[in-house]
Amino acid sequence: EPEVTQTPSHQVTQMGQEVILRCVPISNHLYFYWYRQILGQKVEFLVSFYNNEISEKSEIFDDQFSVERPDGSNFTLKIRSTKLEDSAMYFCASRYSGSPQETQYFGPGTRLLVL
């Protein structure tokens, strides 16, 4: 069965550094999401992406964050200058269509640690 994949599984970075988290959504999916979960807290929505543009973003998703679909397969989340509070598990998700009946499929996550 097709799966959403994410790389790397773990990343450690220094505060102020740029990080790029990569996701490969399921191949025929058209809607893409990033969520994050700070340790001990809820999974929170960051951003949704469709037709090569952001369709919705949360308050968390400030100017330090950006998303891109550079080719037909990858979906990336970039954090330009990481802060300690960006340490979290980041989940990518994808969905085939805009129907609410369609399931969001999640990747296994990237655990980001900012030192």
Added chain:
Amino acid sequence: AQTVTQSQPEMSVQEAETVTLSCTYDTSESNYYLFWYKQPPSRQMILVIRQEAYKQQNATENRFSVNFQKAAKSFSLKISDSQLGDTAMYFCAFMKPQGAQKLVFGQGTRLTINP
């Protein structure tokens, strides 16, 4: 804004027992979707069951069923004949069918099935 609350951080039952996980939510919407996602250890979240708010009949998927009480804004998950493979983190989630259709998650319940 919608909120989802799972009041049971952890639960533990014996194999073959029935267990019920609680979830309450708050919304002013009349039409929405509710979900239970399962996240096994070190694996991605997978959809367990979905309920559409305008459907009065409770959703069932094999050993998994929900008790959806719209007036009480309650959405509990019942797992019958629990198996060791049911050990996982369980997340309740809410979704509006309009817009980006982002998921709003509860805190999660860690369920352990003991042999």
